[in-house]
């Protein structure tokens with residue numbers, strides 16, 4: 001009857017029965033946890049990815065959009081890789097080699113946005129003030145902005161999730177639920193439209209076809225797929241309303257991306 005023994009939690013001091021503290025979740029350490037056998041098991045798991053939660057999550061992102069966030073917000077959390085952890089890993093992988101201009105935006109990309117003309121005036125002034133020419137300025141800017149973009153993606157997540165509070169007002173979802181959902185959408189984009197696309201471009205001949213128009217078509221169609229599938233899964237929406245709301249969300253995503261990119265521009269310039 002070992003499990004009926006009372007333990008005093010080593011972390012928070014709470015008295016509890018069982019193997020985990022019911023106040024803070026701390027695990028009771030047993031001698032077996034510190035054995036050589038357990039050590040080998042842990043190493044083996046890490047090296048072979050036998051703990052395949054991560055890869056299962058990647059697969060679910062593509063196969064069943066909206067499922068991970070639904071499970072998460074409805075309280076079934078231990079079976080799945082946490083959406084935020086997934087985001088952090090994919091974010092790290094993307095920004096290691098951010099050639100596709102999605103959440104990264106080089107100076108060249110920034111100058112193509114609607115505010116581009118205005119930006120070029122600011123850039124000229126700043127470059128003069130720093131006493132460097134435009135090519136050195138571009139070099140420094142692009143290095144700076146990658147580091148900042150990695151952190152600032154969360155701005156995109158929050159902005160893009162705000163309209164969902166109105167669109168799916170009646171769906172019994174709360175503020176952070178929409179944020180979690182948007183994190184999944186960002187994970188989906190980082191995986192498919194950034195990492196997979198970069199790998200395809202690097203290792204196949206497809207790279208030469210990826211011009212601005214093709215990329216836009218890919219972004220729109222994949223995101224529409226995500227929004228339609230997850231609209232059913234996460235918001236239990238259907239029919240004409242689902243199609244209308246998903247199309248509207250495409251425009252909102254585009255708008256949120258523009259806002260995010262201009263915020264990124266000003267923060268980058270300011271930090272130089």
Ligand SMILES: [Zn+2]
Pocket residue numbers: 009010011012013014021022023024025026
């Ligand atoms: Zn505790």
